Amino acid sequence: MANRDTILLVEDNPDEAELAELAFKRLDTEFNLQTVPNGEEALDYLFASGRYANRPEERKPGLILLDINLPQISGFDVLRTLRASSSYSLTPIAFLTTSDERDDIVQGYELGVNSYLRKPLDFDGFAQLLQAVSNYWLRLNTRI
Amino acid sequence: MLTRWFKGDETSLRQAFGCRGIGRRLLISIILFSSVVTLLATAVQLFTDYRRDIGVIKSRLADIESSYMASISASLWNLDVSQLRLQLDGILHLPDISAVAVHESGADLDRPLVIELGEFSSVNVIEKEYPIVRRFNATDRIVGILKVQASLKDVYARLWDKAVVILLSQGVKTFLVSLFILYVFHRLVTVHLGHIARYLSGYDIAAPVSSLALNRDSKGEADELDMVVNSFNELTDKLVEAYEHMRQVNLALADDIVARRRAEHEVKRLNSVLEDRVKQRTSELEAANGELASFCYSVSHDLRAPLRRIEGFRRILAEQMEETCSDQQRHFLRRIETGTQEMSEMIDSFLQLSRATQSELKVISVNLSDLVSLAVEQLQSEDSERNVEVKIEDAVWVEADYRFAAMLINNLIHNAWKYTSKKEVAKIEFGCQGSGNERVFFVRDNGAGFDMRYAGRLFSPFTRLHKSSDFEGIGVGLATVQRIVARHGGKVWADARPNEGASFYFTFWDRNRDGEQGYDTAGGGQSG
Numbered sequence: 001m002a003n004r005d006t007i008l009l010v011e012d013n014p015d016e017a018e019l020a021e022l023a024f025k026r027l028d029t030e031f032n033l034q035t036v037p038n039g040e041e042a043l044d045y046l047f048a049s050g051r052y053a054n055r056p057e058e059r060k061p062g063l064i065l066l067d068i069n070l071p072q073i074s075g076f077d078v079l080r081t082l083r084a085s086s087s088y089s090l091t092p093i094a095f096l097t098t099s100d101e102r103d104d105i106v107q108g109y110e111l112g113v114n115s116y117l118r119k120p121l122d123f124d125g126f127a128q129l130l131q132a133v134s135n136y137w138l139r140l141n142t143r144i
Numbered sequence: 145m146l147t148r149w150f151k152g153d154e155t156s157l158r159q160a161f162g163c164r165g166i167g168r169r170l171l172i173s174i175i176l177f178s179s180v181v182t183l184l185a186t187a188v189q190l191f192t193d194y195r196r197d198i199g200v201i202k203s204r205l206a207d208i209e210s211s212y213m214a215s216i217s218a219s220l221w222n223l224d225v226s227q228l229r230l231q232l233d234g235i236l237h238l239p240d241i242s243a244v245a246v247h248e249s250g251a252d253l254d255r256p257l258v259i260e261l262g263e264f265s266s267v268n269v270i271e272k273e274y275p276i277v278r279r280f281n282a283t284d285r286i287v288g289i290l291k292v293q294a295s296l297k298d299v300y301a302r303l304w305d306k307a308v309v310i311l312l313s314q315g316v317k318t319f320l321v322s323l324f325i326l327y328v329f330h331r332l333v334t335v336h337l338g339h340i341a342r343y344l345s346g347y348d349i350a351a352p353v354s355s356l357a358l359n360r361d362s363k364g365e366a367d368e369l370d371m372v373v374n375s376f377n378e379l380t381d382k383l384v385e386a387y388e389h390m391r392q393v394n395l396a397l398a399d400d401i402v403a404r405r406r407a408e409h410e411v412k413r414l415n416s417v418l419e420d421r422v423k424q425r426t427s428e429l430e431a432a433n434g435e436l437a438s439f440c441y442s443v444s445h446d447l448r449a450p451l452r453r454i455e456g457f458r459r460i461l462a463e464q465m466e467e468t469c470s471d472q473q474r475h476f477l478r479r480i481e482t483g484t485q486e487m488s489e490m491i492d493s494f495l496q497l498s499r500a501t502q503s504e505l506k507v508i509s510v511n512l513s514d515l516v517s518l519a520v521e522q523l524q525s526e527d528s529e530r531n532v533e534v535k536i537e538d539a540v541w542v543e544a545d546y547r548f549a550a551m552l553i554n555n556l557i558h559n560a561w562k563y564t565s566k567k568e569v570a571k572i573e574f575g576c577q578g579s580g581n582e583r584v585f586f587v588r589d590n591g592a593g594f595d596m597r598y599a600g601r602l603f604s605p606f607t608r609l610h611k612s613s614d615f616e617g618i619g620v621g622l623a624t625v626q627r628i629v630a631r632h633g634g635k636v637w638a639d640a641r642p643n644e645g646a647s648f649y650f651t652f653w654d655r656n657r658d659g660e661q662g663y664d665t666a667g668g669g670q671s672g
Contacts, residue, residue, distance in 0.1 A: 016449065019456040069445055098448040121452055121488045123459035 006032040007134060008061040009096075010042040010078065012070050020065075020096075023127040031134060034061065039073025042066075043081060046088060057087075063137045064093045066113075068104060076111060083112040092137035167326050167334055174322040182314035189310065190303050197299040198270070201240050205272045208235055208292055217276045220246060220288050223257065232261045235292060242269065242295035246276070248288040257288070268296040336360070336369050340376070347380070349387050355380065433502055440498045447491050455484040493620035496551065497605060500627040505545040512540040512585065515550050516574040519557040532564065537575035540585065542652050544632055552628045555621040556587040556648050563591035563610075563646065571645075581653060590645035602638055625650070 007024075011017040017035045024033050036042045042064075044050035048057035064082070068075035075095060082088035094115035095108050105116050115133055120126055212235055219227040228246055235244045243262030250256065276288040336358050343356050355377040358369060366374070462469075462477045469477070516536050524530070542549070557572065564570035573588040594602070594609045601607045605623035625648075629636040632652045640646035 013449070013453075015453045015457075019453060022456075022460055097445070098452060099445050119452055121448075121455050121484065123456040126452075126456065 005030070005138070006034060006059070006061040007138075008042065008045065008064045009033060009035045010037075010039065010064070010066050010070065010075070011035060011096075012037050012067060016067075019123070019126070020130070023123065023130050026127050027131045027134070029131075029134065029139075031138070039070045039075070039078045042078055043073070046082065047085075060087065060091060062092070063134060064088075064091060065096045065117075065133075066093060068095055068097045068099060068108075076107060079108070079111045079113055094133055094137070165334065166337075167330055170329055171322050171326050174325060175318060178318035178322065179315070182311065182318060186307060186310045186314065190307055193306060194299065194303055197302070198296075201270055201294045201296075201299070204238060204240065205270070205292060205294060208238070208241075208272075208290075209274050213274060213276065213290070216246065216290055217278050217287065220248060220257070220276055221278050225257070225259065228259055229261070232259060236261050240294045240296075240298055241292060242297075243291075243293040245291045246288055247291065249286060262293070264291075264293055265295065268300065270294045270296065333369065340372070349380075349383060352380065352384050436498065437502060440495055440502075443491060443495065448488065451484050451487055451491070455481065455488075458484070490620075493624070497620050497624045497627065500548060500551060500624045500631070505548070505631060507543050507545055509541055510544045510546050510549045512542055512549065512553060512576075513538055513574070515553040516557060516587075518550075519554045520561075520572070523557065523561045527561075530561075530565070530570065531568070532561070532570040532572055535571070535573040535575075540574075540576050542583075542585070544652060548628045548631065552625050552650075553587075555625045559621055559648075560587055560589035560591065560646075563593070564589045565591075567591060584649050584651050586647055586649045588645065588647040593640040593642050593644050593646045595642050596640060599638055599640070603636065 009017065009020055011020060014037070017037070021033060021035065024031060034045065036045055041050070041052075045052045045055065046060070046064075048055045066075040066078055070078070075097075079093060079095075082091065082093065092114045093112075094117050095104075095113050096117045096119060097104070098119050100118050108116050114137065117129060117133060120129065212231060216228065216231050218224075219231060232244045232246060235241055241262070243260070243264045245258065245260035245264070248257035271291065271293045274290040274292070275286045276290055277284045278287045279285075339359055340356065356373050358373055458477060458480045462474075465473065465477075513536050520532075520534050520536075524532070557574075560572045561570075564572065567590060571588075571590040574586070576583050576585045578584050592610065598609050602609065603622050603626035605620050607623075608619040626636055629650045629652070634651040634654055636648065636650040638646055638648050
């Protein structure tokens with residue numbers, strides 16, 4: 001069974017990751033936020049391989065937040081790999097990015113992303129966005 | 145072409161001048177006419193001879209009366225039979241007289257004396273009766289009748305012989321004359337006609353030989369054949385001339401066609417060169433556009449992300465220092481916030497502007513009126529305290545890219561909304577003037593307006609005509625409008641006065657821009 005309280009954040013910029021962690025701390029709900037700095041590590045984590053080989057694989061994150069612009073393996077590639085795998089074909093995945101390029105949005109949804117989130121400029125708005133998306137995919141959407 | 149007219153085969157030639165030719169017809173005509181004339185002449189001559197013969201007989205019969213009547217009368221009176229016989233025999237021996245008889249007449253005669261010599265006939269005879277008168281007692285008494293018959297047999301026989309001789313001699317003469325005429329005609333005409341025909345049948349206008357000449361001694365004045373030959377030679381000269389002219393024209397045409405073909409080839413070659421060049425330029429342009437696109441992509445990501453982080457950390461810092469920081473520190477934090485906000489807007493506008501220049505147009509029918517209504521509604525909901533009179537012309541349709549049209553209208557309405565913010569009663573109007581391709585759309589407001597001296601800079605990016613403390617903005621909106629209008633083949637211009645409002649006019653698909661809807665990718669040149 002998925003651990004609903006775990007959110008995997010794939011973010012290469014440590015400042016960005018720190019801000020996200022700070023934002024999550026302000027939320028009403030506590031989540032187990034796991035941050036990885038690139039696509040390779042994200043896949044290692046999710047499929048319990050490499051440096052995450054000891055992680056029990058069945059403990060899947062309930063929500064994956066993906067940056068698009070990642071070094072080497074891009075956010076799209078990670079998404080494609082996950083949707084192609086049996087374990088993560090249905091896991092909620094959201095793009096969390098500063099870009100609002102139409103092409104990115106269209107491609108993201110075509111590859112099966114659940115949400116495309118554009119990070120707002122102000123920090124409060126960012127925190128609210130994280131709250132909303134987490135609540136939706138980890139609470140509302142799975143309550144049925 | 146022309147030679148075919150003159151070509152005939154040998155049989156038709158023989159037909160024309162041989163058995164069915166002019167010669168034969170001429171011969172028949174001459175014989176017929178000559179025969180008719182001969183017959184008529186013969187008939188006239190025979191008739192004349194006949195009349196003359198008859199006349200001779202009649203005068204002879206008249207002579208009989210004068211030379212024999214007195215003696216016959218005396219002989220009959222005396223009933224001298226032997227004398228009578230002698231006298232009658234004398235009459236009978238006259239030429240043509242075939243029979244002669246004397247009949248005695250008188251009321252008191254029982255057996256009148258009848259003497260007949262020769263044989264009386266009822267056909268082909270001339271008969272004459274003479275009363276035999278005897279003067280007796282001073283009165284003339286008819287004592288008998290002398291009957292003389294002249295036979296026409298000899299006359300007819302002579303006439304027949306004469307007719308045969310005349311007809312034979314005339315026939316032979318006619319035939320010989322005809323033959324002679326035919327021969328002469330043949331020598332004079334037919335031979336030359338044949339020659340002319342052969343010449344004509346072998347005539348080739350493409351390779352003219354020497355001119356036509358008759359094979360005979362030319363002496364004296366020119367006859368009809370000479371005239372024919374001369375006329376024909378004149379005709380052929382003219383024909384040859386015309387043919388030569390035609391050939392020259394044809395050659396010129398051929399040259400022309402060759403030249404034209406060469407020109408066409410050249411045009412094709414130039415076209416393909418041009419096409420290649422266009423392809424090259426297009427690919428260069430595409431590459432440049434691609435670079436620009438990736439640049440915009442970087443801007444959207446890479447400039448925004450650090451800006452967000454600055455703002456994020458500022459916010460956390462502000463929260464943490466909330467109670468301990470000085471007013472000055474708080475002021476600095478707020479300035480950082482304002483700066484990041486401005487920069488963010490600038491990035492957004494910049495992206496909008498560059499997208500207006502680049503992305504592909506998808507032209508559909510767009511209702512500008514609806515777009516204006518939407519923009520106004522949105523602004524009204526964001527700024528519900530404003531009192532703005534909005535007048536929108538109904539159903540203004542235009543062929544345009546929907547996103548860009550919306551962007552255009554949003555920018556203009558935003559501007560109008562913004563620059564009327566200091567008016568108590570703000571007025572914004574949208575509509576269109578003219579019709580067809582001449583339509584001019586406008587957005588008019590009664591806001592701050594501007595000095596027309598600066599109108600030239602209006603559509604340049606990052607240009608502002610007002611102080612930012614009066615009106616917010618970074619000056620990219622109208623530059624974006626200009627780009628969008630230019631890409632729709634139109635123009636945009638403004639008319640304004642300070643504090644009396646501004647009118648922005650724009651057109652789509654102007655006719656003078658290459659006639660058709662040209663998709664302008666470069667983005668026009670009014671800004672600069």
